[in-house]
Amino acid sequence: MMDEQLLLSGLLWRTERLFHDKKIITRLGPGEYHSYTYADYAKRVRKLAGALTEFGVRPGERVGTIAWNHYRHFETYFGVPGIGAVLHTINMRLFPEQQAYLINHAEDSVLIIDEDQIPVVEQLVDMGIPTVRAFIVMGDGPLPETSLDPVYRYEDVLARGSEDFEFPEFDEHTASAMCYTSATTGDPKGVLYSHRAMVLQAMCLAMHDKLNMSESQVWLEVAPMFHCNGWNIPHTALLQGATLVLPGIHPSDGDYVEMVADLGVTGMNGAVTIGTMMRDFVRASDRQWDLSSLKTMWLGGQAPSRAITEWWEQTYGTHVVQGYGMTECTPQICFNFTKSTLADQGEEAVYALRQKGGQPIPLMKIKVLGEEGQELPWDGTSVGDFWVRSPFTASEYYHDERTKENMVGGWFRTGDVGAIDEHGYVIIKDRSKDLIKSGGEWISSIDLENALMAHPKVREATVVSVPHEKWLERPLACVVPSDDSITEEELREYLMGSFAKWWIPDAFLFVSQVPKTSVGKYNKKEIRAIYGAGGADEVRARFGLTVA
Structure with missing residues (x-):
């Protein structure tokens, strides 16, 4: 050749x-x-x-x-x-x-x-x-x-x-x-x-x-x-x-909407927050926007909520997709799609599948390792650390000693925690640093966030760990409401239908915005730092919070 x-x-x-x-x-x-x-x-x-x-x-x-x-x-x-x-x-x-x-x-x-x-x-x-x-x-x-x-x-x-x-x-x-x-x-x-x-x-x-x-x-x-x-x-x-x-x-969000309408845009990619802001712009506009050309919307950074996914699909027939990637992987690791043999499971099962991180893209290998370094089975329930390798995964950082912590034996440790099901779909439970260990038991902030954002009165939500005298860590939810009538008790009862009692956040702070990183992800590090400096009151003061 x-x-x-x-x-x-x-x-x-x-x-x-x-x-x-x-x-x-x-x-x-x-x-x-x-x-x-x-x-x-x-x-x-x-x-x-x-x-x-x-x-x-x-x-x-x-x-x-x-x-x-x-x-x-x-x-x-x-x-x-x-x-x-x-x-x-x-x-x-x-x-x-x-x-x-x-x-x-x-x-x-x-x-x-x-x-x-x-x-x-x-x-x-x-x-x-x-x-x-x-x-x-x-x-x-x-x-x-x-x-x-x-x-x-x-x-x-x-x-x-x-x-x-x-x-x-x-x-x-x-x-x-x-x-x-x-x-x-x-x-x-x-x-x-x-x-x-x-x-x-x-x-x-x-x-x-x-x-x-x-x-x-x-x-x-x-x-x-x-x-x-x-x-x-x-x-x-x-x-x-x-x-x-x-x-x-x-x-701006309105500019994105206008471009789709003006140019007949068929596909787009951006952070989950972009899909949310565009939806809110359309809802608030006094103009009837024709966005029917938009067939594909790739939303990344975190899994798009069911509410945003269904709104785009029901309003414009736009198929919302997600993937899983990192800077170190150029950047894509997995991409989600519904395998044909799984497409007839019913609406709820297909939606649950679409909430997963997807299957590894071609040339990408992935494995999940347990606490003792053992490779765990692809059974959808065995949770450990994700490691990956491919022709487009970094083998080292540029002039950085942290290489030896993350690139080991030809594999890259992603820092993400989760499982892989029998069909190869990656289930991301959390970043390792964002998992909440309460009383010796692990709580996934991502699972709680996905559930909260499926509530019809919730626009955005993030969950972080905060210190607790007895349990060491407990979950705290920061919620941007889409309906001012929402209450803490309403959300608590809503989550009780899907999670054990000890998973339920101790408090729900209603905020006007959730802080985000420079690439549009929820900035949990900032929330934890603000909470550490002044507790819930400081978080409320910083993000214009109103208590229902």
């Missing part, structure tokens, strides 16, 4: 020939869009690659981006790794101190940023980011005044390159991109993705029948492009020639 390397430039080679007339569309403002073809895109990517080479960017150097989801940011996805450099997408929702840590740890040599991020980057320079030797600003019009130096306009840099630039060949194990974990505990951990890993992951996502990333799709990429490369959806859309829709700068 030919020893052809799996490189991202190979995906672009295919797309610019087969799908040259398909579109990449970026929202610029209400009802206003930038649109160009994959052929146009390929030309600009080649110009960027050539310009960066002329700019002195060398193979292996890290090029950082701090940017929204738009076509220029997407050009860096192939332009930077195309020359053997590494694209480091920086989480723009982190505090400046955290961003400075990432840039310095990665040793970024160039930063490509959006214009609205200039004030933040000026702060970073004041803090000290000594490895950065140049700044490139994306946007239109002349450069705004800034203390950044040297600073260049993205379009001026692009003008230095040639549409005829030829991508070099190199080893497929070369790093292509770099992402950091969201730092729910300790400093973020860096993960380098090889070209091979990203090509294989894109191919695996393209194979999934419920995701159905095909040429006919019009796909809205809501998940931030700084978070695990937008869940690798932009690469998969390009590979398949799907129309890719990018929400642009500072999008």
Whole structure:
């Protein structure tokens, strides 16, 4: 067989020939869009690659981006790794101190940023980011005044390159991109993705029948492009020639709804909170929105509630899917679908199946280990730690001693706890750090959250462990109501129908919002810290809580 390397430039080679007339569309403002073809895109990517080479960017150097989801940011996805450099997408929702840590740890040599991020980057320079030797600003019009130096306009840099630039060949194990974990505990951990890993992951996502990333799709990429490369959806859309829709700068829930209606979006992916906010926007709007084109909604971060799943399916016929992934796995581990032999079990059984994390995607292996390190059976009830391995799972962190804690014997310890049923569906019980051990017995915060969010008067809910003098830990529920008539007793009685008495949270705090991490997950760490500082009253004060 030919020893052809799996490189991202190979995906672009295919797309610019087969799908040259398909579109990449970026929202610029209400009802206003930038649109160009994959052929146009390929030309600009080649110009960027050539310009960066002329700019002195060398193979292996890290090029950082701090940017929204738009076509220029997407050009860096192939332009930077195309020359053997590494694209480091920086989480723009982190505090400046955290961003400075990432840039310095990665040793970024160039930063490509959006214009609205200039004030933040000026702060970073004041803090000290000594490895950065140049700044490139994306946007239109002349450069705004800034203390950044040297600073260049993205379009001026692009003008230095040639549409005829030829991508070099190199080893497929070369790093292509770099992402950091969201730092729910300790400093973020860096993960380098090889070209091979990203090509294989894109191919695996393209194979999934419920995701159905095909040429006919019009796909809205809501998940931030700084978070695990937008869940690798932009690469998969390009590979398949799907129309890719990018929400642009500072999008709102209403903007997502408008894009679906304007452009006939058929699929989208984003955090569970996005699906909830879009639903609430539609409910509150005085306009009748036609969102019937939207056939697939991939909601991640945590399992979507039954209430949100049923609302979208009953209102618009939108099939809500979920998966299970991590930064360390490029990022997907499992994807959910209903196997044909299990589809006739009845509505309740099928819904219960859809609440699971799904089956491992192709090329992914998974096992569950007990407390003594023994491998547990796939019986749906034997609970332990999930370990995984695949051609797109990290074998080490970037310059981080925590590698030895998590990558052992060729397997990666995910930090998640759960079981696997006889059909290979992963049942996630909790993050190991979020399990609640009350009186020596384990309580799953995820099980309680899923039950609470199925209540018709609950919009969002999270459950955390708090200290208890007798039982050491007890569950505390923070609930965002959708109906002001809700009471603690009502929720307590509701949960008693499904859980043992000792599982029921000691208190239900009704809040106006649940704090979230930079990638849209419930921030249990923050809630626990606030509770530790001042108890339930401090949580109420911080999140605008009202007691029913």
